[in-house]
Amino acid sequence: AEFDQNPYEICVVSYGLLESCPFPNWNFFIFDESHALKTPKSERSKVARKLIFDNPEAYVLELSGTPMTNEPEDIWHQVEVAFPGRFGSHFKFKQRYCDSKENAYASSGLEFFGINKNNAKELESRLANFASRVSKLCGSFAAAFLDFAAAADFLPGMAGRPGLVF
Numbered sequence: 085a086e087f088d089q090n091p092y093e094i095c096v097v098s099y100g101l102l103e104s105c106p107f108p109n110w111n112f113f114i115f116d117e118s119h120a121l122k123t124p125k126s127e128r129s130k131v132a133r134k135l136i137f138d139n140p141e142a143y144v145l146e147l148s149g150t151p152m153t154n155e156p157e158d159i160w161h162q163v164e165v166a167f168p169g170r171f172g173s174h175f176k177f178k179q180r181y182c183d184s185k186e187n188a189y190a191s192s193g194l195e196f197f198g199i200n201k202n203n204a205k206e207l208e209s210r211l212a213n214f215a216s217r218v219s220k221l222c223g224s225f226a227a228a229f230l231d232f233a234a235a236a237d238f239l240p241g242m243a244g245r246p247g248l249v250f
Contacts, residue, residue, distance in 0.1 A: 099128040102135070110139050118146035121165055122158040124174055132165050156181050156199045156207065163214060171210070181207045 097105050099120055113135060115121060121129045136144060144166040160177045163170055171177045178184070178196040181203050187195035199207070 099132075102128060103131045108135070108138055110135070110142055112143050112145070113139070114145045114147065115165070116147045118148040118162050118165075119150050119158070121146075122161055124161045124164070129161055129165070133168075136165055136168065155197060157196060159211070163211070166214070 095105065095110075113132075115132060121132055123129055136142065146162055146166055148162070157174070157178050160171060160174050164174075175192065179194075181200055182196040183198045183200050184194040184196050186193060
């Protein structure tokens, strides 16, 4: 209807105001402090995931100085926002990449913690195209991202819909 056409090239919105953004159609999403998206059931995570779902051709860039804040499972939803389905369900991710012990009080009967050392190298490899450390950004950030977006289809595992955490 009246909000179908987005008149803005760039719109900067806090996570708190993300849900009230009146224009649902975007070509880029840049999530700063993406570790704020680590909790799949949080309202901000649900809104971010819906925006990405509603804009399947959009580029996704996630920025964070602390992508894995406490446990390996914390990275799952950040990857899920940029690459839906890459690791399957949250439970399957935890089963494969986290250590576990029986816990009768947990809904699954298991309590997850730490990293499963048997699958740590696999996780590192699967996250290789997703994570990068940048100590200093030179020049225009937008120009650097556009260069990345143009080249992203040539990077292994990034074809179609790039996403990256810096």
